[in-house]
Amino acid sequence: MQTLKQLQDGKLKGVVALKLSEGLSMFPEELFELADTLEMLDLSNNNLNALPSSFGRLYKLRILFCSENQFTVLPEVLADCPLLDIVGFKSNRIDTVPPQSLNPNLRWLILTNNQIAELPAAIGNCLRMQKLMLAGNRLKALPEQLSHCRELALLRIAANKLSHLPEWLLYMPKLSWLAFSGNPFSEYTTIPPLDPIGWDELEINHLLGEGASGIISKATWHVDGQAKDVAIKIFKGAVTSDGHPEDEMNTFISAGEHPGLVQLIGRVAAHPEGKKGLVMGLIPDRFFNLGNPPSFESCTRDVFKDSLSLTVEQVLKTACTIVSVAAQLHSKGIMHSDLYAHNTLIDDDGNALFGDFGAACFYNTADTTIAFALERIEVSAYGHLLDDLLFLCNEVKEHQTLMKLYKLRDACINPDVECRPCFQYLKDELQVIKQSHRLS
Numbered sequence: 379m380q381t382l383k384q385l386q387d388g389k390l391k392g393v394v395a396l397k398l399s400e401g402l403s404m405f406p407e408e409l410f411e412l413a414d415t416l417e418m419l420d421l422s423n424n425n426l427n428a429l430p431s432s433f434g435r436l437y438k439l440r441i442l443f444c445s446e447n448q449f450t451v452l453p454e455v456l457a458d459c460p461l462l463d464i465v466g467f468k469s470n471r472i473d474t475v476p477p478q479s480l481n482p483n484l485r486w487l488i489l490t491n492n493q494i495a496e497l498p499a500a501i502g503n504c505l506r507m508q509k510l511m512l513a514g515n516r517l518k519a520l521p522e523q524l525s526h527c528r529e530l531a532l533l534r535i536a537a538n539k540l541s542h543l544p545e546w547l548l549y550m551p552k553l554s555w556l557a558f559s560g561n562p563f564s565e566y567t568t569i570p571p572l573d574p575i576g577w578d579e580l581e582i583n584h585l586l587g588e589g590a591s592g593i594i595s596k597a598t599w600h601v602d603g604q605a606k607d608v609a610i611k612i613f614k615g616a617v618t619s620d621g622h623p624e625d626e627m628n629t630f631i632s633a634g635e636h637p638g639l640v641q642l643i644g645r646v647a648a649h650p651e652g653k654k655g656l657v658m659g660l661i662p663d664r665f666f667n668l669g670n671p672p673s674f675e676s677c678t679r680d681v682f683k684d685s686l687s688l689t690v691e692q693v694l695k696t697a698c699t700i701v702s703v704a705a706q707l708h709s710k711g712i713m714h715s716d717l718y719a720h721n722t723l724i725d726d727d728g729n730a731l732f733g734d735f736g737a738a739c740f741y742n743t744a745d746t747t748i749a750f751a752l753e754r755i756e757v758s759a760y761g762h763l764l765d766d767l768l769f770l771c772n773e774v775k776e777h778q779t780l781m782k783l784y785k786l787r788d789a790c791i792n793p794d795v796e797c798r799p800c801f802q803y804l805k806d807e808l809q810v811i812k813q814s815h816r817l818s
Contacts, residue, residue, distance in 0.1 A: 379398070380393070380398060382398060382400050386408055391411065391412065391415075392412075393412060393415060394415055394416065394418065395420075396418070396419055397421075397422075398424070399420075399421075401424060402421065402424040403426065404426075405421075407430070410432070410436070413436050413437060413438065416438060417439060418441040418442075419436070421447070423445070423446045423447075424444075426449065427447065429456075431455060433456075433459065434455060434458025434459055437459065437460060437461070440461050440462060441464040442465050444470070445468035445488070448470065448471060449470040450470070450471050450472060451473075452476065453479055454476050454478040454479045457480070457481045457482075459481065460483065462481050463483050463485040463486065464484075464485060464487075465481070465487050466487075468488050468489070468492075468511070468619070469490070469492070471492065473494060473495065474494075475498055477498040480500045480504055482504055483506060484507055488511040489511060489512055490511045490512065490513050490617075490618075491514035492515050494512070494516060495517065495539075496519075497520065497524070499521045499523040501527070502524055502526035503526075504527055505526065505527060505529065506529060507527040507529060508552075508677045508678050509531065510530060511619050512535050512538065513534045513535065513536040513560075513618070513620060515538050516539055517538040517539060518539045518540065520535070520544055520547065522544065528550065528551055528552065529552055530550055531553060531555065531678040532556075533547075533556050533557070534619055534621075535557070535558050536557045536558055536617075536621030536625070537560035537622055538561050540558070540561040540562065541561075541563055542563045543563065543748065548751035548752070548795070549795045549796070551795070552758070553755055553758070554791075555716060555717070555737070556752070557620050558739050559622065559740070560622045564740060564741075567632060567711065569632055570632060570634075572642070573644040573645070574645055575643070575644040575647060576648050577647065577650060578648070579599060580597050580608075581598040582595050582596075582597050582610070583595065583596045583598060589734070590614075590736065591613055591614060591620070591626055592613040592614055592655075593612050594611045596610075597609070599643075608659065608660055609640075609657070609661070610657055611656050612653050612654075613627065613654045615654075618736060620716065621736070625738065625739065625740075626737075627654060629735045629738035633706070633707055633710065633712060633735070634706065634710065636702070638700065638702060638730055639732060640731055640733045642656060643657045643658060644657045662725075664725045664726070666723065667723060668682075668719040668724050668730075669681065669719030669720045669766060670682065670720055671718075679762065680719045680720050682719070682766070682769075686770055687770055689771070689773065690779050690815070692726075693768065693780075693783070694728070694779060694808070695730070695812075696730045697763075697764060697783065697808055698808045698809070698812055699729070700722065700732055700763060702805055704756060704801045705801035705805045707738075708743075708753045708756070709743075711740055712738055712740060712741075713738065713739045714735065715737035716737040716738070718759070719763055721733055721734040750796075751795060754796070754800075757798045757799065757800070757804070758791050758798065760801070761786075761798075762790075764783060765791070767783075768780060768783055778818065779811060779814070782811045786807060786808070
C-alpha cells in the first residue's frame with residue numbers, strides 16, 4: 379500500500395496499481411497525474427462520499443475499489459472511464475444507483491452491504507456482466523432487464539427483501555452460482571439437533587484460517603477424560619458477500635453426514651461473547667486446496683497452480699465424490715451456491731472433501747418448477763468444476779474415460795437449462811464410467 383505523501387511528492391509516477399487508505403475525505407487530485415498508466419485504484423477504508431466530475435480523465439482505469447467509505451449514491455462519473463470493468467463499493471451507505479452510473483463495460487460489480495432498494499433498468503445495458511454482488515441490501519425485486527445480461531454467471535442476492543425468484547432468472551444460460559438466502563421467500567426447514575460442546579471444554583491452539591464469515595482455529599476438545607484435536611469455526615455475525623453466517627450454519631448442519639464433507643461434531647455453547655460456532659473434525663494435513671479463487675482476469679473461474687496436474691484416477695475419483703455430495707444436498711433442498719475447486723480439498727490419491735457453506739441456501743423441493751431449475755443452475759457449476767479437472771489432467775486428452783467426462787461436462791453447461799441432467803443422473807453415469815475405467 380502506498381501513501382498520500384508519496385503521491386504528493388511525485389514518487390508514484392508510472393504506477394499501474396495504487397492503494398491509498400489514510401482516512402481520506404477528499405479525492406486526491408494528484409491521482410490525475412498518473413492517468414497515463416493507472417489501471418487499478420483502491421480507495422477502500424477512507425471517508426470519501428464523492429468522486430470528482432473529471433474522474434473520466436483516468437482513461438486507462440480498469441479496476442476501482444471504494445469499499446468502506448461514505449458514499450450514498452453510486453457515482454455517475456463511473457461511466458466516463460471507457461475501460462472500467464470491475465467496480466467495488468461494498469459497505470458504504472449507498473441507497474441510490476443512478477442509471478448513468480452503470481458503465482456498460484462493467485464485467486464485475488460489487489455493491490454488497492449497502493441500502494439499495496431498487497436497481498435501474500439500465501443494468502440490462504451491462505451486456506458483459508459476469509459477476510454481480512448485491513447481498514445485504516433492501517432489494518424487493520430485480521429489474522427484468524437484468525435478463526439481457528446473458529454472460530451473467532455469478533449472482534449474490536442474499537439478505538435482501540425479495541419476495542420471490544423471478545422465472546426469467548432461473549433460465550439464464552450461463553448462471554451457475556446463485557446465492558439467495560435471507561430473503562422473505564427463502565425456505566427454512568427444521569434444523570436437525572446438534573450436540574452442544576461447552577466453550578470450557580475447548581482449548582484454542584492456533585489459527586488455521588479466516589474467511590468473510592468466521593475464524594477457524596485448531597483446538598483441543600477435552601471430553602470424557604480424553605483430548606481430541608478438532609477445528610472450530612467461530613462466526614463473526616455480520617453479513618458477508620454471500621449472506622448471513624446463520625444460514626451457513628443451518629445448511630451445513632442440515633447437509634448430514636457424507637464421506638465427502640468435513641465432519642461436523644457439534645455446536646459451540648456458552649461462548650464468552652455469545653458468538654455462534656461449530657466444532658468440526660480436523661482435516662488431515664495430506665489434503666490441499668484443489669484451486670484458488672477467481673482472479674480479476676478470470677472473474678468467475680478458479681485459477682490453479684502451474685505445478686498442479688492430476689491423473690485420470692484423481693479426476694474421476696474427485697468428480698464422483700463431489701457429484702455425490704451435490705446429489706445429497708439437493709435431495710435435502712440445499713443449494714450450495716459456491717460449488718468451486720477452491721472449496722474442494724483433495725489428496726494425492728484423489729480423495730476429496732467439499733466445504734464452505736457460506737453461500738448455501740434452502741429451497742422447497744415440493745415446488746418442482748423452482749427445484750428443477752435451481753438444481754440445473756448448480757449442475758452448470760459442477761460442469762465448470764469438471765472442466766477444471768479435465769484441464770488439470772496430465773493424461774492424453776483422447777483417453778476413453780476423459781472423452782466420456784467431456785461429454786458429461788458439455789451436458790452440464792448446456793445453455794438450455796432444461797436440457798441439463800440432474801445430479802442423480804450424473805452420479806449414476808459417473809459410477810458407470812468409473813467401473814468401465816477399472817476394467818479397461
